[in-house]
Amino acid sequence: QVQLVESGGGLVQAGDSLRLSCAASGRTSSIYDMGWFRQAPGKEREFVAATSRTGSRTYYADSMKGRFTISRDNAKNTVYLQMNSLKPEDTGAYYCAAQWFIRGEPTTATAYDYWGQGTQVTVSS
Secondary structure: OEEEEEEOOEEEEOOOOEEEEEEEEEOHHHOOOEEEEEEOOOOOOEEEEEEOOOOOOEEEOHHHOOOEEEEEEOOOOEEEEEEOOOOHHHOEEEEEEEOOOOOOOOOOHHHOOEEOOOEEEEEEO
16 A cells, blocks of 8 residues: 655765655555665664654654654655665665554564565764
């Protein structure tokens, strides 16, 4: 019912910036919170950032505060993740997620119903 497609990943150097985009299609009017998660090789998927339906509330993992900014453009059905001052430890596959039913904390993966295929971010030192 909802499809998510991420874009904007790539190979950058430490200190560089990237902006990820996640375009939603389908029944987008029913989407509540949207979030970004990432998964590094050999590690579990972890929360990065999330935003409420209107964008009035945002949430960040502690290690991303001050460096990453999540934003949402409902007219374009797109959520963005601006990543600045990238570090090698930010390397991983970044996934967009959308919530269909309001439940749980937006910082947890179980709160989301739809996931994109991911976009790879690689930060070299």
